[in-house]
Amino acid sequence: MTWEIVIQAVISGLLMGLVYALIAAGLSLIFGLMEIVNFAHGEFMMISMYAAFWLWAMFGLDPLYSVPLCATLLFFMGVATHYGIIRHILGASMLAQICATFGLAVFLRALAQFLWTPDFRTIINPVVEGRVEIAGIFLGQPQIVASVGCLLAFGFLYFFITRTETGLALQATSQDRQAAELMGIPTDRMFALGWGIGAACVGVAGVFLSTFYYVFPEVGLEFALLAYVAVAMGGFGSILGSLVAGILIGLVESVGGLLIDPSYKMLIVFGLYLVIVVFRPKGLFGRF
Numbered sequence: 001m002t003w004e005i006v007i008q009a010v011i012s013g014l015l016m017g018l019v020y021a022l023i024a025a026g027l028s029l030i031f032g033l034m035e036i037v038n039f040a041h042g043e044f045m046m047i048s049m050y051a052a053f054w055l056w057a058m059f060g061l062d063p064l065y066s067v068p069l070c071a072t073l074l075f076f077m078g079v080a081t082h083y084g085i086i087r088h089i090l091g092a093s094m095l096a097q098i099c100a101t102f103g104l105a106v107f108l109r110a111l112a113q114f115l116w117t118p119d120f121r122t123i124i125n126p127v128v129e130g131r132v133e134i135a136g137i138f139l140g141q142p143q144i145v146a147s148v149g150c151l152l153a154f155g156f157l158y159f160f161i162t163r164t165e166t167g168l169a170l171q172a173t174s175q176d177r178q179a180a181e182l183m184g185i186p187t188d189r190m191f192a193l194g195w196g197i198g199a200a201c202v203g204v205a206g207v208f209l210s211t212f213y214y215v216f217p218e219v220g221l222e223f224a225l226l227a228y229v230a231v232a233m234g235g236f237g238s239i240l241g242s243l244v245a246g247i248l249i250g251l252v253e254s255v256g257g258l259l260i261d262p263s264y265k266m267l268i269v270f271g272l273y274l275v276i277v278v279f280r281p282k283g284l285f286g287r288f
Helices: 003-034 041-059 063-084 094-116 141-163 165-175 177-182 187-209 219-234 239-259 262-279
Strands: 131-134 137-140
Touching: 003 041, 003 137, 003 141, 003 165, 003 187, 003 219, 003 239, 041 063, 041 094, 041 187, 041 219, 063 187, 131 141, 137 141, 141 165, 141 187, 141 239, 165 177, 165 187, 177 187, 187 219, 219 239, 219 262, 239 262
Parallel strands: none
Antiparallel strands: 131 137
16 A cells, blocks of 8 residues: 555545535534434435536536525525424424424435436536546545535635624524523524524535535435534534534545445444544533
């Protein structure tokens, strides 16, 4: 095994880790705001991937240019989910909340199979394709663009949450809803905004994934599972923790699969997750 192969595995893991981080960030934002786990998070990503695919297939719009459209679609889908489902179960038991989002996930997956069949689809000849060689290391251009795009989206999200008045209102609502209401913050609107932003994050990640990954109704399952692991590993409610955990998962998955065996890469990821939560149940940066 040469050093070029190891470095390539490290860089590939880093690139995918940034995509995992953005997916996990949307999930973490929703949980930190309302302490509700969105089990339909992967299906939101699947809808975004299908939206990017059909915009390409019907109108010839490359996914790189459809990112704003798909992000906007997912934003309103997240807001509609809050007003249509979530706001009615806020005071319900945790089991009812879990069943609601899990039921939404099953519904969206079944709807996708009904509308578009279980067939695998792919976007052919996107604007960004092929690979680049740097000092003997080969990297896919779609993966590079996806990672850079997800990193920029993550940076915008972090800036919005920590530096804007609306972002600070979201943080205040997540820390103490009653106190936020007393200060005049419309918490119900903040909840809807949080769902919209969380869905938009996974929507952006889904569009970039569609440039080099198959689109099919169950595509969200694998990525959602890794997002749950990243959120728990980084700490529920921590946006920064999602970034660190997402990158860590990408690196462990890629390098571990290279050094041991590709069939065991997920075992290594979940093993690392178990070690972290055993010694730090709140995760690396968790508040809960």
